[in-house]
Amino acid sequence: MANIIYNIAGMISLVAIVLTFIRMILGPTVADRAVALDGMTIIAISLIVFIAYSFNRIIYLDVAIVYALISFVGIVAIARYLERGI
Amino acid sequence: MKKLKHSILLFLIMMIFWILFTSTDIQELIIGVITSLIIVSMMNKLQPVLGDVKLNPKSIIYSIIYIFVFLKELIKSNVDVALRVINPKLPINPGIVKVKTKLKSPLGRAILANSITLTPGTLTVEMKEEYFYIHWIDVTSENIEGATKSIVSNFEKYLEVIFG
Amino acid sequence: MELTGAIITLIGSLFLFLGALGIFRMPDVYNRMQAGTKATTLGTILFLFGISIGHLECGCFGKISILILFVIFTNPVSSNALARASHYVGIKLTDKTVKDDLKKDNIENKGEKI
Incomplete structure (x- = not known):
């Protein structure tokens, strides 16, 4: 029972990633694409943790932490670049 | 005074994160204390932002x-x-x-x-x-x-x- | 216990979906950022919390709480940096906008850069 609900939650997150991806392709400006990328990485962190628990590979949690760090630095770098060039 | 408070709070925050990352094993605790002390002594030239927190x-x-x-x-x-x-x-x-x-x-x-x-x-x-x-x-x-x-x-x- | 965790995870994933829908539907960058930041933050917190209390036996609550703290602290900072940069570049607000104080102030003291 609980496993089915977990799988449904994972599927809903996958649909959410598809929606942000469509916005990333459509987005009229660079900032729109950066916002969509930000949302995508955060949903991807949740999915990595979900996969870590459902495949029983706890080492993937470290991957999620490093991915969170790198996505934060990446978004701030994009913002700096938009503002006045790196 | 402000700098001392900043250093102590920074050390405590880093120790809490270290314990969350690893465990309360004695060897890992010793490594964590040494690493945190080195980082705090390297950071003491920066602005003491944590010194503004009041502790009452x-x-x-x-x-x-x-x-x-x-x-x-x-x-x-x-x-x-x-x-x-x-x-x-x-x-x-x-x-x-x-x-x-x-x-x-x-x-x-x-x-x-x-x-x-x-x-x-x-x-x-x-x-x-x-x-x-x-x-x-x-x-x-x-x-x-x-x-x-x-x-x-x-x-x-x-x-x-x-x-x- | 496992069922409680599963239901919390489901609510979190619904918030993630609504955040993504907000990013998809809103008319301009700033409104997209509003939906994207708030809904995904609470969605991620609930999703991770639900998964970790559903699998208590593995004992890795520490790493999950680090991840939750990290998301709470960095998500607003990155969206703030992005909003500031897009206003600096001059990306237009939507037509429904009522007022824009920042643009007015920047025109008033034009000599100094922000």
């Missing part, structure tokens, strides 16, 4: 209350955004307003800006000294005083006690 019983109680106020506002803001997104007519009335804060310490202002971003319908766009420019999804009052009263003052009364 009243401020500790207020910080615990602040966490709960923050969580309540976070849930409220999410329900608000969800209702707006689901509604087919998309009821938004956005604008950028200017508010004024009374806080002096840099860390207090940073925490205030982050809290504003996570509360119902507001997003901090720019900070210039004591003025914040806030994108508001549903503008209800257009002058500085009204906007300050309805956005900032809810958090400010707690942060004023914690940071001074």
Whole structure:
């Protein structure tokens, strides 16, 4: 029972990633694409943790932490670049 | 004095993170203490931002209350955004307003800006000294005083006690 | 216990979906950022919390709480940096906008850069 609900939650997150991806392709400006990328990485962190628990590979949690760090630095770098060039 | 408080608080925060990462094994604790001491001694030339935190019983109680106020506002803001997104007519009335804060310490202002971003319908766009420019999804009052009263003052009364 | 965790995870994933829908539907960058930041933050917190209390036996609550703290602290900062940069570049607000104080102030004291 609980496993089915977990799988449904994972599927809903996958649909959410598809929606942000469509916005990333459509987005009229660079900032729109950066916002969509930000949302995508955060949903991807949740999915990595979900996969870590459902495949029983706890080492993937470290991957999620490093991915969170790198996505934060990446978004701030994009913002700096938009503002006045790196 | 301020620098000493900053160093002690930084050391405590790093030790808490180390324990969360590893475990309370004695060998790992010794490695953590040594590493944290090295990092704190390397960092003591930077600005002591954590030195503004007041450490008396009243401020500790207020910080615990602040966490709960923050969580309540976070849930409220999410329900608000969800209702707006689901509604087919998309009821938004956005604008950028200017508010004024009374806080002096840099860390207090940073925490205030982050809290504003996570509360119902507001997003901090720019900070210039004591003025914040806030994108508001549903503008209800257009002058500085009204906007300050309805956005900032809810958090400010707690942060004023914690940071001074 | 496992069922409680599963239901919390489901609510979190619904918030993630609503955040993504907000990014998809809203008319301009700033409104997209509002939906994207708030809904995904609470969604991620609930999703991770639900998964970790559903699998208590593995004992890795510490790493999950580090991840939750990290998301709470960095998500508003990155969206603030992005909003500031897009206003600096001059990306237009939507037509429904009521007022724009920052633009007015920047025009008034034009000599100094923000």
